Amino acid sequence: MNKLDGNLLSKIITGEASPAEKEEFYNTLQNSQEAETDFYETKSLWLKMGSQYQTENVDAAFEETWRLIQRNNKPTIFQMVRRSLKYAAIFFTILSLGVVLGYLLVKNTINYPDQGIHKFSSLKGSLSTIELPDGTKVWLNAGTELTYKEDLENKQRLAELKGEAYFEVKHREDFPLLVKVGKVTVRDLGTTFNIKAYSSESVVTSLIEGKADILSEKGNILTALSPGQTATYSHKTGRIVLSSLNESTVNAWRNQKFVLTDERLEDIFKELSIWYDVEFEFEDEKIKDARYSLSVKKETSLVKVLEMLRLTTSFNYEIQNKVGQPDKITIY
Secondary structure, three states: OOOOOHHHHHHHHHOOOOHHHHHHHHHHHHHOHHHHHHHHHHHHHHHHHHOOOOHHHHHHHHHHHHHHHHHOOHHHHHHHHHHHHHHOOOOEEEOOOHHHHHHHHHOOOOOOOOOOOEEEEEOOOOOEEEEOOOOOEEEEOOOEEEEEEEEOOOOEEEEEEEEEEEEEOOOOOOOOEEEEEOOEEEEEOOOEEEEEEOOOOEEEEEEEEOOEEEEOOOOOEEEEEOOOEEEEEEOOOOOEEEEEOOHHHHHHHHHOEEEEEEEEHHHHHHHHHHHHOEEEEEOOHHHHHOEEEEEEEOOOOHHHHHHHHHOOOOOOEEEEOOOOOOEEEEEO
8 A cells, every 4th residue: 555755745836846756646646545634634734724824834734734634643633724714704825836636636627737736725614716827817706717828839828616706807809718617618809807607507707897708619709798698608508698697696605795686596596615615405396497696795604504595485495414525414
């Protein structure tokens, strides 16, 4: 059974590993589930502790992190981290330390090389604001991942999104930004827009300012958006439905609110699961299609939100607390 070497892991996380050491490290992860789990958990704890240390003390910071992991019973310390992250309003960004991300990116869907790739994430239950190297400002909703790369050869900026993000693009006529989301790509033409892609079924793009094209996988223009329009792309049908933008709804999540209008209960629970880091299970499938409207601050407790939803329908719920993993809520 392969185990991670603390010295090698330190070099990987701090960006000091040689090509041969990177290869050794990634081979270890591929051949050992235990090593892979340790890597994810160590990285999570490292990021959580990292804000306590100055840059010049990075080696000492890692030594302290590794010491804690070696000293404590692993399930206990890792459950503590998971539990604290569930309820804390924490966000983090992972910049382009290609060595740290190389293994992770191999398992994703991005087809370009990992050199120069930047990866940013926002934890469940938190929001984050980042600035890309080109000056573009991006807000990441809970549970969102964004990768970014500048393709100098083809003069384009490439990004891939999973989750929801709001972009204020630093427009460059000669260096467009393309955001890949599932089967479609949003191309900026001097733009402020929001993309919501939590669901595997659709991509919702709302244009606030400027212009944007939505492209097919082959690069063909599916539609050209104008300010005040929302385009909903269905992965199942390949069709786009245009509607008027509700800017208050689009901006709600950045203002720490849930604002959902005439949404299916199943879709509402998907939103709640990402923010509160819980899992929902339906015993009665018919309840999924019941429609609700909801407007509430995200600081509201989950139980109170559930009670608010119950005021307009007759469903019950049961919460099962789980140690070290998301709590489970059964709807019946």
